[in-house]
Amino acid sequence: MRRRMLIAGAALLALPPASARATKPEVAAAIRALTGGAPLRQGRIKLDIPLLVENGNAVALSVTVPEAPPEAARIRSIHIFAESNPNPNVINAFFGPRSGRPGLSTRIRLATSQTMIAVAACADGSFWTDSVELLVTLAACLDEV
Amino acid sequence: MRAAALPVLVLVLLLHALPAAAQKRSGYQDAGPQVRAMQDDDAANPGFLWVEQGRAAWQASPPGGPACAACHGEIAAMRGVAARYPAFDPARGVALDLTRRINICRTERQSARPLASEANEMLALTAAIGVESRGMSHRIATDGAMAAVIARGAALFNTRLGQLNLSCAQCHEERAGARLGGAVIPEGHANAYPEYRLEWQTLGSLPRRIRACLTGVRAEPWPAEAPEMLALEAYLAARGEGLAIETPGVRP
Amino acid sequence: MARPLVSIPKSVRRGDIFDIRILIAHPMESGQRRDDSGRAIPREIINRFICTYGGEEVFRAEFFPAIAANPFLTFSVRAVETGMIVMTWTDDLGASQFESAEIIVT
Numbered sequence: 001m002r003r004r005m006l007i008a009g010a011a012l013l014a015l016p017p018a019s020a021r022a023t024k025p026e027v028a029a030a031i032r033a034l035t036g037g038a039p040l041r042q043g044r045i046k047l048d049i050p051l052l053v054e055n056g057n058a059v060a061l062s063v064t065v066p067e068a069p070p071e072a073a074r075i076r077s078i079h080i081f082a083e084s085n086p087n088p089n090v091i092n093a094f095f096g097p098r099s100g101r102p103g104l105s106t107r108i109r110l111a112t113s114q115t116m117i118a119v120a121a122c123a124d125g126s127f128w129t130d131s132v133e134l135l136v137t138l139a140a141c142l143d144e145v
Numbered sequence: 146m147r148a149a150a151l152p153v154l155v156l157v158l159l160l161h162a163l164p165a166a167a168q169k170r171s172g173y174q175d176a177g178p179q180v181r182a183m184q185d186d187d188a189a190n191p192g193f194l195w196v197e198q199g200r201a202a203w204q205a206s207p208p209g210g211p212a213c214a215a216c217h218g219e220i221a222a223m224r225g226v227a228a229r230y231p232a233f234d235p236a237r238g239v240a241l242d243l244t245r246r247i248n249i250c251r252t253e254r255q256s257a258r259p260l261a262s263e264a265n266e267m268l269a270l271t272a273a274i275g276v277e278s279r280g281m282s283h284r285i286a287t288d289g290a291m292a293a294v295i296a297r298g299a300a301l302f303n304t305r306l307g308q309l310n311l312s313c314a315q316c317h318e319e320r321a322g323a324r325l326g327g328a329v330i331p332e333g334h335a336n337a338y339p340e341y342r343l344e345w346q347t348l349g350s351l352p353r354r355i356r357a358c359l360t361g362v363r364a365e366p367w368p369a370e371a372p373e374m375l376a377l378e379a380y381l382a383a384r385g386e387g388l389a390i391e392t393p394g395v396r397p
Numbered sequence: 398m399a400r401p402l403v404s405i406p407k408s409v410r411r412g413d414i415f416d417i418r419i420l421i422a423h424p425m426e427s428g429q430r431r432d433d434s435g436r437a438i439p440r441e442i443i444n445r446f447i448c449t450y451g452g453e454e455v456f457r458a459e460f461f462p463a464i465a466a467n468p469f470l471t472f473s474v475r476a477v478e479t480g481m482i483v484m485t486w487t488d489d490l491g492a493s494q495f496e497s498a499e500i501i502v503t
Contacts, residue, residue, distance in 0.1 A: 054177045054397050074496070086429050087461055093457065095472075098450055099456050104470060189420070192471070198399065
């Protein structure tokens, strides 16, 4: 793509409220493959990502576990999905017994405004989730893409 | 009045019209909290990948000549250098930025080929040298032969260019702090280069950033080697006098 | 692949949890971009990272193209015994980059 200058309001997209939205089929299928159909519960993990992203090329994301579950229910893996990216998978992280706090921080790419979903798989067979809806704006003056 | 005094006078007037250092805003202040956090933490700042590469290159001997360290000693001896560049080289009778200075060392002392301004090894060296001046005030010589170079840069800064017919000053002075799309228009200072721009997803030089502005206003961009580019680099440094060096900065 | 930057404490107390922070130079070419003539630029990313501690896997990650260029990652490890922390990044071409550090547990 050639360089371009976007004078007007870039890509501020209005999102419907979370209650009105359903998880996209592709992401829902990926999560089902992970959980084997077990229920997804809210809690245990917290997904932190800015609600307003000024540049989708590198967005700080972290998943934390405010209260570590008992050893029998320790978090084995955390999976992040970006619903409206060309490929919704972002990262799968696996924690061995010697890992400290389960959780991670990284920087990710976001193609557009969308919902981010984190899913944690626990050793007791339970699955926990958290999600964040965010807005991505574009920088005004862009160099070569 | 002698002809040579004119650019100096113009320059003195221009620089005095600018706000004092305390009132100048580094682009850091206009970046969002995430970008600032990336720059604040060396372990999270991707620019340090280049700094480390540059420190290694400083010690390494190229095939045909001595390492940078063989002449200059430890890279810590470069403290203050980036803060006073661009500078005039009396032996050659030209002004140099760090990229040009390094390429002169390469071709004349190291029997090495010159590097392009956006070559990773060049960015690595300018980042490693630049970080030694971090926190120091950017303060280049503005008298003597540099006065004419800076005056030329000042004239370019205020010249309308391109199909959009905009000068640097129309965005980065008259409209600095306003918004273009979702982004704040910064004052356009040169105190953090080479810098890691999220937009580029890599480290880049000030000439690269200037070229992006030029293509943005639909002007024919000068190559990195053009004297216009160096004049603008020198003017930006003089205009930002007193701002702390932030190399390697992080910007959106 | 280029050498990574790794932040890791030199020594920690037994039982403490410490953070490891890593940065590695890599364009993480997503496979979604096109060059000036319209041809797709093939995907070429680091797709795998593993950290072992005393030979045992403590953390592993699968990266997708949504991981930003020059991947940055923070995770934590529990100090058990003095030993080697070994980190391995592997890309789509199968090339690997290793980095290791000794952690002293007191």
